[in-house]
Amino acid sequence: MYDFSIITTAIDQFLRSLMPSGLAIFIECVLVGACVLVAYIVLAIIMIFMERKVCAAFQCRLGPMRVGFWGTLQVFSDVFKMIIKEIIDLKRTDNMLYNLAPFLVVLSSVLTFSCLPFAKGMEVLDFNVGLFFLMATSSFGVLGIMLAGWSSNNKYSMIGAMRSGAQMVSYELSIGISMLTLVVLSGTLQLSEIVSRQSDAWFIVKGHIPAFIAFVIYLIAGNAETNRGPFDLPEAESELTAGYHTEYSGMGFGFFYVAEFMNLFIVSGIASTIFLGGWMPLHILGLDGFNAAMDYIPGVVWFLGKTFFVIWLLMWIRWTFPRLRIDQVITLEWKYLVPIGIVNLLIMTLCVVMGWTL
Amino acid sequence: MNTTFIPLNEFRSQMETLRRDKGMDFLRDMIGMDWGEDGLGVIYLLENSATKENISVATRTTDRVAPAIPTVSDLWKIANIYEREVFDFFGIIFNGHPNLRRLFLRNDWVGYPLRKDYDESEAVNPVRMYSENNQNDCTYTLAEDGTIKQIPDTLFDNNEYVINIGPQHPATHGVLRFRLSLEGEFINKVDIHCGYIHRGIEKISEKYPYPQILALTDRLDYLSAHQNRHALCMCIEKAMGLEVTERTQYIRTIMDELQRIDSHLLFISCAAMDLGALTTFIYGFRDREKLLDIMEEVTGGRLIQNYNVIGGVQADITPGFAEKVKTFCKDILNKLNEYNDVFTNNIITRKRMLGIGVLSTEDVISYGCTGGTGRASGWSCDVRKRHPYALYDKVDFKEIIYNNGDCYDRFLVRIDEIKESVRIIEQLIDSIPEGEYKVKTKPIIRIPEGSYHAAVEGSRGEFGVFIESKGDKSPYRIKFRPMGLPLIASMETMLKGNKIADLMAIGATLDYVIPDIDR
Numbered sequence: 001m002y003d004f005s006i007i008t009t010a011i012d013q014f015l016r017s018l019m020p021s022g023l024a025i026f027i028e029c030v031l032v033g034a035c036v037l038v039a040y041i042v043l044a045i046i047m048i049f050m051e052r053k054v055c056a057a058f059q060c061r062l063g064p065m066r067v068g069f070w071g072t073l074q075v076f077s078d079v080f081k082m083i084i085k086e087i088i089d090l091k092r093t094d095n096m097l098y099n100l101a102p103f104l105v106v107l108s109s110v111l112t113f114s115c116l117p118f119a120k121g122m123e124v125l126d127f128n129v130g131l132f133f134l135m136a137t138s139s140f141g142v143l144g145i146m147l148a149g150w151s152s153n154n155k156y157s158m159i160g161a162m163r164s165g166a167q168m169v170s171y172e173l174s175i176g177i178s179m180l181t182l183v184v185l186s187g188t189l190q191l192s193e194i195v196s197r198q199s200d201a202w203f204i205v206k207g208h209i210p211a212f213i214a215f216v217i218y219l220i221a222g223n224a225e226t227n228r229g230p231f232d233l234p235e236a237e238s239e240l241t242a243g244y245h246t247e248y249s250g251m252g253f254g255f256f257y258v259a260e261f262m263n264l265f266i267v268s269g270i271a272s273t274i275f276l277g278g279w280m281p282l283h284i285l286g287l288d289g290f291n292a293a294m295d296y297i298p299g300v301v302w303f304l305g306k307t308f309f310v311i312w313l314l315m316w317i318r319w320t321f322p323r324l325r326i327d328q329v330i331t332l333e334w335k336y337l338v339p340i341g342i343v344n345l346l347i348m349t350l351c352v353v354m355g356w357t358l
Numbered sequence: 359m360n361t362t363f364i365p366l367n368e369f370r371s372q373m374e375t376l377r378r379d380k381g382m383d384f385l386r387d388m389i390g391m392d393w394g395e396d397g398l399g400v401i402y403l404l405e406n407s408a409t410k411e412n413i414s415v416a417t418r419t420t421d422r423v424a425p426a427i428p429t430v431s432d433l434w435k436i437a438n439i440y441e442r443e444v445f446d447f448f449g450i451i452f453n454g455h456p457n458l459r460r461l462f463l464r465n466d467w468v469g470y471p472l473r474k475d476y477d478e479s480e481a482v483n484p485v486r487m488y489s490e491n492n493q494n495d496c497t498y499t500l501a502e503d504g505t506i507k508q509i510p511d512t513l514f515d516n517n518e519y520v521i522n523i524g525p526q527h528p529a530t531h532g533v534l535r536f537r538l539s540l541e542g543e544f545i546n547k548v549d550i551h552c553g554y555i556h557r558g559i560e561k562i563s564e565k566y567p568y569p570q571i572l573a574l575t576d577r578l579d580y581l582s583a584h585q586n587r588h589a590l591c592m593c594i595e596k597a598m599g600l601e602v603t604e605r606t607q608y609i610r611t612i613m614d615e616l617q618r619i620d621s622h623l624l625f626i627s628c629a630a631m632d633l634g635a636l637t638t639f640i641y642g643f644r645d646r647e648k649l650l651d652i653m654e655e656v657t658g659g660r661l662i663q664n665y666n667v668i669g670g671v672q673a674d675i676t677p678g679f680a681e682k683v684k685t686f687c688k689d690i691l692n693k694l695n696e697y698n699d700v701f702t703n704n705i706i707t708r709k710r711m712l713g714i715g716v717l718s719t720e721d722v723i724s725y726g727c728t729g730g731t732g733r734a735s736g737w738s739c740d741v742r743k744r745h746p747y748a749l750y751d752k753v754d755f756k757e758i759i760y761n762n763g764d765c766y767d768r769f770l771v772r773i774d775e776i777k778e779s780v781r782i783i784e785q786l787i788d789s790i791p792e793g794e795y796k797v798k799t800k801p802i803i804r805i806p807e808g809s810y811h812a813a814v815e816g817s818r819g820e821f822g823v824f825i826e827s828k829g830d831k832s833p834y835r836i837k838f839r840p841m842g843l844p845l846i847a848s849m850e851t852m853l854k855g856n857k858i859a860d861l862m863a864i865g866a867t868l869d870y871v872i873p874d875i876d877r
Binding site: 055058159163232233 | 519521527528529540543630633634635636637640641644700701704706707709710857858859860861862
């Protein structure tokens with residue numbers, strides 16, 4: 001197993017040897033922040049390109065093909081266009097909230113993103129309530145969306161924001177319950193611990209039936225949490241034109257757009273961490289040669305591979321299903337997912353107590 | 359066409375007798391007329407939906423300053439919106455109409471354009487660069503002393519949450535505007551504004567010679583371009599006593615059915631898109647493309663095709679036409695299964711459509727919602743069966759009838775109708791007889807004096823053409839029966855108490871086309 005902490009420790013010692021430790025920590029923070037932001041943007045660009053190509057494949061199209069080989073430069077030109085676009089000032093909007101809203105959404109998404117364990121030792125924060133912190137940071141994105149809808153002074157935006165408020169707050173619950181189910185199985189909230197306890201078998205295998213049910217609930221709720229189809233009601237383009245971000249232009253809109261894609265990445269990243277073993281390679285009990293071979297593949301590759309697999313699953317759903325109606329969305333959550341989730345949590349607890357896990 | 363004139367004082371009682379005792383429950387069309395010296399009036403085309411018996415009655419008043427006719431909007435629900443149209447164009451006040459205001463033109467429009475003494479100069483109606491004010495919406499009634507009185511509109515009061523869907527909105531499929539009063543997600547009241555692409559085709563037609571009018575019909579409902587033009591050609595041919603060749607009849611019937619498949623494919627795609635299933639949308643368009651290629655090869659156009667002409671068709675079919683159509687027909691049946699797999703049988707689709715926007719059989723007849731909408735509510739309203747034209751009495755096909763009248767049934771009707779259209783085409787395609795594709799006509803076409811009516815089954819309902827001729831080379835009055843106007847009129851009943859998202863499902867499955875509503 002590669003351990004990324006060797007590199008970080010080396011950098012740390014090098015800096016400390018040159019300067020007082022306070023300054024060294026400050027420089028490390030800046031470096032880490034820059035790395036997180038670069039990774040955030042690069043992944044967002046990859047995701048947007050992937051979405052366009054996957055969607056095209058499902059619809060028997062080619063997708064972007066003209067800019068660059070196989071359309072690879074399309075997203076870059078899109079981003080460039082977005083950056084040079086004018087940000088329009090609107091009359092009769094609550095100006096401060098209007099400008100604040102996209103930053104809140106991006107802030108929430110970047111904070112959550114930086115909690116993800118990419119590989120062994122490659123994580124910004126690793127403390128004993130990691131999963132809890134991750135949920136807390138991810139849940140204030142809805143605030144930005146509500147503010148955007150409210151401050152735009154547009155009726156479509158308002159309806160979109162109200163829908164998203166109802167939807168995201170509700171589905172937060174299912175995400176929490178399904179995560180809790182896995183916390184019961186792992187016995188810890190620390191993300192690095194969660195991953196390393198999956199070294200013999202991933203939790204979805206270890207927890208068998210209840211873990212699988214939790215995985216499905218998590219995928220549905222995660223899809224709803226990121227406002228993607230079939231739960232894209234807050235921005236249902238055939239109903240509310242663009243929902244809460246109707247009035248935004250330029251990078252204001254760009255932030256919402258990027259945050260939406262990165263939330264998809266985050267949801268998938270968490271799914272791969274707590275269900276599919278995160279950066280832990282595929283280990284099969286008893287096949288030592290195979291396990292050793294798998295260990296040669298770096299943890300980042302494992303993590304990204306699993307994450308993009310989950311993303312692909314969610315895109316498949318996104319491009320296949322029609323949109324639900326708001327009452328159906330809420331019914332699905334409160335009448336089906338939450339009760340099933342709670343019963344599932346009980347079953348998982350029972351399994352763990354009785355030792356019925358693998 | 360024989361029209362019975364009813365004197366104004368007996369009009370109301372006679373109409374009540376016709377509606378209640380004679381069972382004339384389907385108001386096919388209402389045609390405002392300006393007979394000049396004889397006054398202003400309205401022709402009503404009525405049909406008994408059970409016996410398919412047709413009559414046309416008319417009434418008129420010689421008062422040109424404040425012409426007034428009793429309303430029939432309580433007898434036929436669709437009369438509500440038809441009367442607004444007649445008021446808009448002729449300024450006839452319908453006494454007792456609940457909400458009489460202009461339908462297509464702006465509220466500040468001066469004069470009534472289809473009257474023969476209308477002043478067309480731009481000084482009277484300049485291009486107004488400001489938007490009309492909603493608050494100025496008003497209804498008109500006839501005061502005691504004979505003057506027209508305006509009453510301010512009280513449709514929505516100030517503390518209602520009124521939201522505009524349209525005129526630029528992805529779900530309205532064009533420039534139509536709904537004003538919705540919302541209670542959370544629920545719709546309380548609906549008000550429909552039309553006329554954003556009103557081009558005055560009926561007015562323009564009064565100046566054009568007949569062959570030139572043909573070009574305008576393609577621009578009504580562009581998804582039933584062939585059927586529209588077929589109806590107009592049929593009406594003119596009927597008036598002239600012109601017999602078209604058998605080959606023409608075959609070509610026209612096949613092209614009508616191809617156009618119907620084209621329209622229904624677009625319907626499936628757009629309904630899917632409105633419900634958020636973008637993949638099905640692309641699938642539908644992919645297959646429609648093949649059909650458009652065939653049409654382009656024969657007619658030279660993809661949307662505006664200009665194919666039918668008086669006495670035949672513009673050009674003969676191409677040599678490979680039959681083979682290509684047969685391949686397409688075989689292909690499309692498989693593709694329908696694909697749509698059913700990915701969209702129609704999807705649980706979310708069913709939940710979104712089943713039991714939503716129900717129209718009862720009485721309602722569809724009273725609203726005159728023909729086409730797929732009528733047949734989904736159990737009304738056998740297919741013109742191809744009711745009053746067969748072209749070759750429809752010679753081919754064997756089934757009229758698709760569903761009985762629930764909800765969105766899902768309206769969707770299924772269209773899917774099944776594609777299958778029936780394929781059946782019709784397959785019966786005809788191999789036996790197109792040899793012969794002329796067009797009979798020679800005089801360079802200048804004149805129609806003998808009188809009034810004529812012809813109807814075809816368009817892609818989304820009955821498309822009727824009414825021509826009043828004074829023997830000139832252009833019509834005295836021409837009226838196209840819009841297929842979409844009854845559909846959007848019926849939305850009010852369906853929407854009340856439903857949610858915003860249901861508006862999209864209902865609008866999508868009604869399948870209206872705005873240029874056809876606005877004309």
